[in-house]
Amino acid sequence: MQYKSQAVAKPYFIAAIALFVAQILFGLIMGLQYVWGDFLFPHIPFNVARMVHTNALIVWLLMGFMGAAYYLIPEESETELHSPGLAIALFWIFLVAAGLTVVGYLTVPYATLAKMTGNDLLPTMGREFLEQPLITKLGIVVVALAFLFNITMTVLKGRKTAINTVLLIGLWGLAIMFLFSFYNPHNVVRDKFYWWWVVHLWVEGVWELILGAILAFVLIKVTGVDREVIEKWLYVIITLTLITGILGTGHHYYWIGTPESWQLIGSIFSGLEPIPFFAMTLFAFNMVNRRRREHPNKAATLWALGTGVMAFLGAGVWGFLHTLAPVNYYTHGTQITAAHGHMAFYGAYVMANLTIISYAMPLMRGRAANSNKAQVAEMWGFWLMTIAIVFITLFLTAAGILQVWLQRVSDSPVPFMVAQDNIALFYWMREWSGVAFLVGLLVYIWSFFIPGEEKAA
Amino acid sequence: MSEAFTTSTARNIFYGGTMFFLLVFLALTYQTEQVIPQRDKREMLSDPNVVAGKKLWETNNCIGCHSLLGEGAYFAPELGNVVARLGSQEAVMAFIQSRPAEGVPGRRSMPQFNFTEQQLKEIAAFLNYVGQIDTAKWPPNIQG
Numbered sequence: 243m244q245y246k247s248q249a250v251a252k253p254y255f256i257a258a259i260a261l262f263v264a265q266i267l268f269g270l271i272m273g274l275q276y277v278w279g280d281f282l283f284p285h286i287p288f289n290v291a292r293m294v295h296t297n298a299l300i301v302w303l304l305m306g307f308m309g310a311a312y313y314l315i316p317e318e319s320e321t322e323l324h325s326p327g328l329a330i331a332l333f334w335i336f337l338v339a340a341g342l343t344v345v346g347y348l349t350v351p352y353a354t355l356a357k358m359t360g361n362d363l364l365p366t367m368g369r370e371f372l373e374q375p376l377i378t379k380l381g382i383v384v385v386a387l388a389f390l391f392n393i394t395m396t397v398l399k400g401r402k403t404a405i406n407t408v409l410l411i412g413l414w415g416l417a418i419m420f421l422f423s424f425y426n427p428h429n430v431v432r433d434k435f436y437w438w439w440v441v442h443l444w445v446e447g448v449w450e451l452i453l454g455a456i457l458a459f460v461l462i463k464v465t466g467v468d469r470e471v472i473e474k475w476l477y478v479i480i481t482l483t484l485i486t487g488i489l490g491t492g493h494h495y496y497w498i499g500t501p502e503s504w505q506l507i508g509s510i511f512s513g514l515e516p517i518p519f520f521a522m523t524l525f526a527f528n529m530v531n532r533r534r535r536e537h538p539n540k541a542a543t544l545w546a547l548g549t550g551v552m553a554f555l556g557a558g559v560w561g562f563l564h565t566l567a568p569v570n571y572y573t574h575g576t577q578i579t580a581a582h583g584h585m586a587f588y589g590a591y592v593m594a595n596l597t598i599i600s601y602a603m604p605l606m607r608g609r610a611a612n613s614n615k616a617q618v619a620e621m622w623g624f625w626l627m628t629i630a631i632v633f634i635t636l637f638l639t640a641a642g643i644l645q646v647w648l649q650r651v652s653d654s655p656v657p658f659m660v661a662q663d664n665i666a667l668f669y670w671m672r673e674w675s676g677v678a679f680l681v682g683l684l685v686y687i688w689s690f691f692i693p694g695e696e697k698a699a
Numbered sequence: 700m701s702e703a704f705t706t707s708t709a710r711n712i713f714y715g716g717t718m719f720f721l722l723v724f725l726a727l728t729y730q731t732e733q734v735i736p737q738r739d740k741r742e743m744l745s746d747p748n749v750v751a752g753k754k755l756w757e758t759n760n761c762i763g764c765h766s767l768l769g770e771g772a773y774f775a776p777e778l779g780n781v782v783a784r785l786g787s788q789e790a791v792m793a794f795i796q797s798r799p800a801e802g803v804p805g806r807r808s809m810p811q812f813n814f815t816e817q818q819l820k821e822i823a824a825f826l827n828y829v830g831q832i833d834t835a836k837w838p839p840n841i842q843g
C-alpha cells in the first residue's frame with residue numbers, strides 16, 4: 243500500500259462480503275420456495291426474499307466499487323485521498339441506510355413501508371430492482387455525490403491516467419443513470435422504457451467501464467506489463483462496450499409496447515455485445531502470458547483470469563443465447579433470463595470485486611500476499627463458487643428450455659403453474675448447487691482468517 | 700497491438716464512438732416517443748382507477764413474484780394478459796380476493812392483501828389497461 247488513505251477501502255470490502263453472505267442466504271430461501279411453495283410463508287413471502295437477494299447484491303457490488311475506487315484512485319493519482327474522513331463517514335451512512343432498508347423489507351408489509359417512507363410524495367417504489375423507499379434512494383444519491391466529489395477532487399489534484407479517468411466516467415455514469423429511478427410515469431410503456439435506462443445502461447453500460455478499470459489496475463500490478471499496452475486495451479474494450487451496449491438497450495424494447503423497429507436494432511447491437519467481453523478474456527490471458535514478474539499473489543491473478551472467462555460466458559454467451567428477437571419471443575420472461583442473470587452478475591461484477599479485494603486486502607493488512615495456505619483456501623473458494631454458479635446456470639437453462647416448450651411451444655400449452663410443477667426436479671438441482679455455492683463462499687471467507695506470512699509489502 | 704495505433708488514438712475513438720452512438724440512441728428515443736401513442740393506449744390513463752391501480756401494483760410489490768409484459772420475477776404467472784386468460788376483470792378480482800391468508804400447504808400461493816372492493820377494481824382496471832398495449836403479438840399464447 244503506497245498511500246495511507248487507501249486503507250479506507252478496507253471497511254467497504256468487509257461490508258461487501260458480509261452483504262454477499264446475506265444475498266446468498268436469501269437466494270437459498272427463494273430457491274427453496276420454488277419447490278417448497280409455503281416455506282416461511284406468510285412471514286417471508288417470495289417477493290420479500292427476492293428484494294433482499296437482489297438489493298443486497300446491488301448494494302454490496304456498489305460497496306465493492308467504492309472500495310475499489312478508494313483503493314486504486316490514490317495509487318493511480320499518486321496522491322492521498324482528498325478526504326479519508328468523508329470516505330469513512332459515507333461508509334457508515336451507506337451501511338446503516340442499507341441495513342435499515344433491509345429491516346424495513348423484513349419487518350413491515352411493503353405497502354406500509356411505502357406509506358411510512360413518503361412514497362405518496364413521489365411514487366418510485368415497487369419497480370424491479372428499484373424497490374428501495376424514497377428516502378433510501380435519496381440517501382444513495384447523496385452518498386454517491388459526496389463519494390464522487392471525494393474521488394474527483396483526488397484525481398484532479400493528482401496524475402490522470404486512463405484507468406482513473408475511465409473509472410471516474412463509469413462512476414459518474416452510474417450516479418447519473420440512477421437519477422432515472424425517480425422518473426415513474428403512469429404510462430406503463432414509458433415507465434418500462436426509462437426504467438431500462440437505469441438497469442441496462444448500468445450493467446451493460448457504465449458498470450463495464452468500472453469493471454474494465456478495476457481489471458486493468460490489477461493486471462498492471464500482478465503482471466508488470468507496460469501501462470501503455472494495458473491502457474490501450476482498456477480503451478478498445480470500453481469502446482466496444484459502449485458502441486454495442488448503448489443501442490443494445492433495444493433488446494429490452496421488443497415486447498413492451500415500443501415500436502417494432504427496435505427488434506432489428508436491438509438484435510444487431512446486442513448480438514455484438516459478446517465482443518467486448520471476449521476482448522476482455524483475451525486481454526486478461528494475454529497480459530498474464532506476457533507478465534514480467536511473478537507476483538506472489540496467485541489468487542488475485544486467478545480471480546482476474548476468472549473474471550475474463552466467466553464474464554464472457556455469463557454476459558456474452560448466455561446473453562447472446564436469448565438476445566435475438568425471434569428467439570426472445572419465446573424465451574422472454576422465463577428461467578432462461580434467470581440463468582443468464584446469475585452467471586452474468588457473478589462472472590462480471592462479483593468476480594471483478596473479488597479480484598480487487600483479493601489483490602488489495604493483503605496489502606492493506608501489511609503484506610504483499612497471503613500465505614500459501616491462505617491462498618490455497620481462497621482458490622478452493624474460487625473453484626467451488628465458480629463451478630456452483632455454472633451448475634446453477636445450467637439447471638436454470640434446462641428449466642427454462644422445458645418451461646418454454648411446455649408453456650409456449652408444444653401442441654397443447656399448459657398453464658404456468660403446471661409447467662412449474664413439471665420442472666421442479668431442475669429447481670431442486672439448482673438449490674443443491676446453491677448450497678455448494680454457499681460452501682464455497684464460507685471457504686472463501688475462512689481464507690481471510692488463515693494467518694499470513696510477514697513479507698513486507 | 701501495432702505501434703501506429705496509440706493509446707491516444709484509442710482514447711479518441713472511445714470518446715467519438717460513444718458520443719456518436721449516444722446521439723443515435725437519443726434520436727431513436729425521440730422517434731419512439733413520437734410513435735408510441737399509437738401503441739400504448741394512453742387514453743385509458745384518463746380513468747383514475749387505472750392510475751390508482753398502477754400505484755397499488757407498485758406498493759404491493761407485485762413485480763416481486765409476477766412478470767408484467769415479461770419483466771419482473773418468474774415465480775408466478777405473467778399478468779400482462781391475465782384479464783384475457785381468466786376471462787374478465789371480475790374473475791381477476793375474485794382470484795385475488797380468494798387467496799388464503801395462511802397459504803396453501805406445500806404450494807406457492809399469493810398472499811392475502813385484504814384489498815377493498817374499490818382497490819380490487821383499480822388493480823383489475825390497471826391489468827386490463829396493460830393487456831390492451833400493442834406488444835407485437837407477445838406472449839406467444841394465452842398461457843403467458
